[in-house]
Amino acid sequence: MPLNIRQVAKLxxxxxxxxSRVINGSDLVTPETTQRIRRIIQELNFVPNRxxxxxKRGKSQIYGxxxxxxxxxxxxxxVKIFEELLVENELELLxxxxxxxSSRTQRSIHRMLLRRVDGVAFLxxxxxxxxxxxxxxxRIPVVTTDHHRTAIGISDIVVNFRDGMSQIVGHLKELGHQNIGFIGGSEGLATSRDRRDTFLNAVVKFGMSSRDRWIVAGDYKISGGTAGMEAILDQDEVPTAIVTANDLTAIGAxxxxxxxxxxxxEDISVTGCDDLEISDIVYPPLTTLRISRRQYAQMLFDALQIGAEELSQPGKVFSLPMQIVIRQSTGPPRAHGGQISLGNGAVTATRTPR
Amino acid sequence: MPLNIRQVAKLxxxxxxxxSRVINGSDLVTPETTQRIRRIIQELNFVPNRxxxxxKRGKSQIYGxxxxxxxxxxxxxxVKIFEELLVENELELLxxxxxxxSSRTQRSIHRMLLRRVDGVAFLxxxxxxxxxxxxxxxRIPVVTTDHHRTAIGISDIVVNFRDGMSQIVGHLKELGHQNIGFIGGSEGLATSRDRRDTFLNAVVKFGMSSRDRWIVAGDYKISGGTAGMEAILDQDEVPTAIVTANDLTAIGAxxxxxxxxxxxxEDISVTGCDDLEISDIVYPPLTTLRISRRQYAQMLFDALQIGAEELSQPGKVFSLPMQIVIRQSTGPPRAHGGQISLGNGAVTATRTPR
DNA sequence: AAAGAGCTTGACAACGTTTTCAGACTGAGA
DNA sequence: TCTCAGTCTGAAAACGTTGTCAAGCTCTTT
Structure with a gap:
């Protein structure tokens, strides 16, 4: 029912x-003709079918x-910032x-393929x-995050979690902590294992200690944080500080x-990672690691703006810095050996012998 | 570069x-032919260009x-739930x-038009x-929320805020409150004014009282809640309970x-509206009004599934119930006239003379 | 054996644009 | 006056799919 370009042309x-040339702002058309056609388009309320x-062009101008x-x-x-970036460039977001x-992941990728999007940011x-x-x-460019591997046409943005962990663990060390626990992401995910290992390396690097039973998995959600915290608090001895894989986990904890x-x-310090808006709102406000979302989104976008030649070459790796934000969820540890009284009994916070 | 249907056909x-028929699962094709073509599609890794x-079909199978x-x-x-609903139906989401x-709103609408989406949920x-x-x-169906008006082809889903407010204010009344303040949304929005009026009506209905200076505008964000709370607390007399327009505002407060x-x-009760996941996490957990997101999204989706005939008729209005969720941010008021000590001075919580 | 019904398939014209190529002007230079 | 370059415009062919229509089969049925 809507008009098409031919009817406008006839009128x-x-x-x-x-x-078509007028719509696309070609300078091949006389100013007068342009004006006239513009007016008619206006009058008819004609909206071209993009x-x-x-x-026709073979480009969807849609990103996924x-x-x-x-x-x-x-x-x-x-998503929000990525959308803004796209809108600025007259692009659309799926x-x-x-x-x-993983089945939904597969299907999502396939959907992008079906739609012939111009690029996919795979977070x-x-x-x-x-x-x-x-x-x-x-021929669809892809950018991944934290895959730690690139392939032909696939770039990767990795957050410098190693550096971030150094800042966090270093901060805890300075406060006087010695025994640290960790609540990670789902055990099945590579990033989770990666973040856990990075944490452990930092602990070793700073000459601090942890224990297997203080290292628990979560799910990157609040629920994983509550469950993880419970698991750690159930131990006979608990750490004086707990590092978590992201802010939601920390909030759960x-x-x-x-x-x-x-x-x-006062009893236990907790740190997060992401610096969500709510992390400054919860009580106590979280000490966490900040990632610039704008920078991140811009990197994703830039990584997708590649030509046909580059698409046949191995993707690039970009690194994103992290910055510690110190708030009130971290503080000096209790005097060693102090008792933490729990509803379900008493738990001793001790120093772990090395 | 990608294959097309004709090349597959030739092979x-x-x-x-x-x-084409095989791709679309038509039953007109012999099982053997179907099998053969399926195999070839598989081998070639052919993905049809949807x-x-x-x-061609004139339907984008995309919703906005x-x-x-x-x-x-x-x-x-x-957005999340709406996307799930769409995916189940092989639809895409912009x-x-x-x-x-408002300029971005206009542009968004225009973008939907350019793309010829099959329906727009306008929240x-x-x-x-x-x-x-x-x-x-x-010919694009539209569904709005809380517009309180319909037009040709535009349906509207309204949350039953009046009933919700009754539940909230009634709850406060039962607790013994008499003086209530309100932090709303941005003054420029119709919903904001609407919610404020609905609040005032409920206050009158329950024979309670408020004051102009306890009724402040916010912005539906955390910042509006903090600012609004500050404005109210700056008064000589403050209410014993504060109702807010949404949970973020309440969290700011x-x-x-x-x-x-x-x-x-203990000093002041605070209520929200939305029942966000974090509302149960913040301290103290919020007393708020719950809206079923799934039901809401389903209503939006259903309202968009209309035929060509209905598109020429006035849209329908659907009502969405709200349900109070009582948590710990509300409690009995302080004994009347009790002092609340503030960092910046003392503020009296009194009963307002009727 | 002819006719008809039922099933499967193919040819071809859309859909609304963009884009290439050529044609029709105009004005300037020879 | 003729030619040539430079502007502007139009005709027509794509792009990859769907859907209509007709045609070719194979069975029945008469």
Whole structure:
């Protein structure tokens, strides 16, 4: 039912080619003709069918973003900023959420392929490299995050978690902590294992100590934080500080601590990672690691702006800095050996013999 | 560079029509032929170009959602659930965020038009009816939220805020409160004024009282809550309970209270609206009004599934219930006339003479 | 054996644009 | 006056798919 370019052309007494040129701002058309056609378009309320145009051009002007958890404010903000970046460039955004399910991930990738998007930002750290390659085979640029590997046409943005962990663990060391626990992400994800190992390296590097039973997995959500905190607090001895894989986890840990009557940071210090807006709102405000979302999104966008030649070459790796933000969830440890009284009994916070 | 249906057809020794039929699961094709073509598609890694198909069919199979603030967990969850609904139906989602800017809203609507989406869920309550009509003129169904008006082809989902307010104010009344303040949304938005009036009506209905100076505007964000709380606390007399327009505002209020050393709910009760996930996590957990996001999203989706005939008729209005969730941010008021000591001076909580 | 029904397939014209190529002007230079 | 370059415009062929229509089969049925 909507008008098409040919009808506009007929009314204007020109050919559709001329109308097309006006729409696309070509300078080949006389100013007078341009004016006249513009006016007619206005009068008719004509809106060109951009999908037809992009179909013809073979470029959809649509980008896709695939995230594991839209509910996580971090990814939501990434989506938001990425969208802003695209709108500035007259581009459109298709959003896919996988909820950490690999089948949904596969399907999301396939959907992007079906739509022939012009690029895919893949923010799931799970290794689905095989499916991603199907995108590249179809000449669609891909950028991943924290995959720590690149392939033909696939670039990778890695956050410098090693440096971040140094800042966090260093900060705890300065405060006088010696025994640190860790609540990570889901054990199945490569990033989770990676972050845990990075944490352990930092602990060793600073001459501090941890224990196997203080290292627990989570799920990058609040629930993982509460469960992880509970698991750690159930031990006979508990660490004086707990580092977590992201802010949601830390918030969950805070909540469980509050429930058990444990004071943060007086009894135990807790740190997060991401610096969400709410992390400054929760009680106590979180000490965490900040990643610039704008910089991150810009890197994603830039990495997707590659030409046909580059698409046949190995992707590049970009590194994103992290910056510690010190708030009130960290503080000096209790005097060694002090008792933390819990609702369910007493737990001793001790120094672990080396 | 990617293959097209004709090349597949040639390799299979059939016509492109047959391949098309196989792709679309038509039962007109012999099982053997279907198998053969399927195998070839598999071998070639052929992915049909769905945009071409949708262009041809005149249906994009893409829906658009326009939200005012992607950063707000409420909208974020709505986007998430809406996306799930669409994926189940093999549909795609285009996301637009307006940040409450009317120019960005206009542009978002126009973008949807350019793309010829199959429907638009417009979650901004600002009255942009004029632009929305341009969608309908182009045969694109639209559903709005809380516009309290429908137009040809535009349905509206309204949350039953009146009932919600009754529950909230009634709850406060039961606790013994008499003087209530209100922190709303941005004054420029129709919903904000609407919610404020609904609040005032409930106050009158329950025979309670408020004051002009206890009724302040916010911005539906945390910042508006902190500012609004500050404005109210700056008064000579403060209410014993504060109702807010959404959870983020309430969280901002909580934060400001905490900063000023005011205890919630001992000194002042605070209520929110939305029941965000974090609302159960903040301290103290918020008493708030719950809206079922799933039901909401489903309503949006259903409202968009209308035929050509209905598109020429006035849209329908759907009502969404709200349910009070009582947590720890509300409690009985202080004994009347009790002093609340603030960092910046003393403020009396009194009963307002009727 | 002819006719008809039912099933499977192919040819071809769309869909609304962009883009190439050539044609029609104009004005300047020879 | 003729030619040539330079502007502007139009005709027509794509792009990859779907869907209509007709045609070719194979069975029945008469």
């Amino acid at each position: 204007a007494g020109v050919s559709n080619a001329t109308v 999908s037809a145009a992009h179909f 973003i695939i995230v594991p958890d839209l509910t996580n404010p971090f990814f939501m903000e990434m 959003v896919a959420n996988t909820d950490f399910h 799931c750290s799970e290794q689905q490299a095989a499916s991603l390659e199907s995108l590249v085979q179809n 805070l909540r469980k601590a509050h429930e058990k009557g444990i004071r943060i940071p | 299979a020794g059939v016509s492109n029509a047959t391949v 945009s071409a198909a949708h262009f 959602i326009i939200v005012p603030d992607l950063t707000n967990p409420f909208f974020m969850e709505m 996301v637009a965020n307006t940040d409450f800017h 901004c309550s600002e009255q942009q009816a004029a632009s929305l009509e341009s969608l309908v003129q182009n 909580l934060r400001k209270a905490h900063e000023k050393g005011i205890r919630i709910p």
